[in-house]
Amino acid sequence: MRMIIDHRTVQVVFADLQDSVVDLSGTNSPEVIRRSAGVLGKVAQMLNIPFTVSVAPRPGGPGVLAELPQAPPFVRGGPCCWDDRAWREAIAARARRTLVICGVTSEIVVLHTALDALAGGYDVIVPVDACGGMSERTENAAFRQIEAAGGTVTSVAGLVTGMVRDFTDPTGRDVITALHGLMG
Structure with a gap:
């Protein structure tokens, strides 16, 4: 299936892209996650795509x-952003149906x-290079569940392109330059 997405x-x-958590990744290296999430953040800003930062409580702060x-993080108490009412309301207020x-x-x-966003009627895309898992087997199982529920699993480069x-236009040139940052 060809992926063409209206960025609007x-x-x-x-979610949980905190130094102390990212360092625990057993799949992608912390450097790959940092680089990929950073490029995704730059592109979001270039295209005026809104974003949220949701974090798990950690000793010493988020x-x-x-x-x-930079954005004020939503600090939640459980394993799912969807369970945080303030976060969910912020998502709904933007009326953008692709997460x-x-x-x-x-x-x-x-x-x-x-899974909760899909059940709530949102389209979901997960860029795997900006994610980290406990092990390849368990991470792949999670990605298969997301796909089986109707989500799309891709990469930051696949998503952005x-x-x-x-x-050839100025925004496109800036975006491709940002994507070169994935090849660190």
């Missing part, structure tokens, strides 16, 4: 990745947020 329908969810665009969800861990916060199809 998209909002991005950065510790959100420096690579992400791009990335974070650590894929088997917990990404999986449960994606599904939204920006012309690299």
Whole structure:
């Protein structure tokens, strides 16, 4: 299936992309996650795509990745962004029906947020290079669940080039330059 996405329908969810959590990834390296999430954040800002940052409570504060665009984080108490009423209301208020969800861990916060969003009528896209899991087997199982429920699993590059199809205009040139940052 060819992926063409109207960026005006998209909002991005950065979930548990905190230094102390990202370092625990057993699949993608912390560097890949930081780089991929950072590029996704840059592109979101270039295209005026709204985003939220949802974090798990951690000793010493949220510790959100420096690579992400700055925003006040939603601190939730459980394994799923959807369970946080304030976060859910912020998502609904934007009236953008495509959620791009990335974070650590894929088997917990990404999986449960994606499944609840799909059940809530949202389209869901998960860029795997901006996610980290506990193990390849368990992460792949989570991605299969998301796909079976109707979500799309792709990469940051696949997502972005599904939204920006012309690299000859100024925005397109900026986007392709940002994508080069994936090849660190």
